[in-house]
Amino acid sequence: MLHRHWADLEVKDAFALLDEVRSLKSAAELVRLREAAAITEKGFWAGVHAIAPGRTQRQVEGKVLDACLEAGSDGPSLWPWVRSGPNAMGDTLFEAMADYRNLDRKMQAGEVVRLDVGCDYDMYKGDFGRTIPVSGHFNEGQRETMELLNGAYQAGIDAMRPGSTPKDVFRASLSYIQQHQGGLKTALAKAAAEEALKHSGFPLHGLGVDMAEGTPRVFQKGNVLCYEPLFTAGGEGFFVEDTVLITAEGHEIINLALPYAPQEIEKSMNQKPR
Secondary structure (H helix, E strand, O other): OHHHHOOOOOOOOOHHHHHHHHHOOOHHHHHHHHHHHHHHHHHHHHHHHHOOOOOEHHHHHHHHHHHHHHOOOOOEOOOOEEEEHHHHOOOOOOHHHOOOOHHHOEOOOOOEEEEEEOEOEOOEOOOEEEEEEOOOOOOHHHHHHHHHHHHHHHHHHHOOOOOOOHHHHHHHHHHHHHHHHOOOOOHHHHHHHHHHOOOOOOOEEEOOOOOOEOOOOOOOOOOEEEEOOEEEEOOEEEEOEEEEEEOOOOEEEOOOOOOOOHHHHHHHHOOOOO
């Protein structure tokens, strides 16, 4: 249609240009992103306290959305990902977009849930999450897998600074797994480590007015990124994610502090809703 009106018109993909323009956040944008993170935290904790055996994924999603709207959100940055049991595996995460009944799945005791949420504020996005045990506690294999995931994740986060690259982040995470693989005791953690080392990296994306803005080739002060490694083993998925700002000194996690350690996540589930 465009060429019928303008025969010499040249159409190009604008994503690279948009990503470059959006990559460095202004002070005003960071204010909005911090507020989006604060609002998202309300939705996250509402989701944590709604998770229980027999509840459906859809019921937990409703609690997340309600809490975000009550906190002042314009709406979800992404439809809440409450993926339980086998639905948290990498190859099943998107099945809900094609299967209407997927979100009616009831969570079962002993499973873990990927709670991955984001709420908008003034057009800017929130995005972070954790792995939550349905029954309120992790078993031995899940606990060790979570500890391995957290260590690899933190190693990757520590590599985020001006001048570093996504490859530096992935290299740090994979190196951590290799260094600790030999000391693992449970079959689940060993399988998770083996599977993780088959990959060259994990999802890492920009965040701003879009949920998945481009990933800078080289990090600069003002980039806002989300790193979300996923470990899979035994039909389960283990995930962690924060919103990270690249600063002159290194990096800053701009969402409010959330627990990483399995015992801290378990403890938070037994506390009164915030």
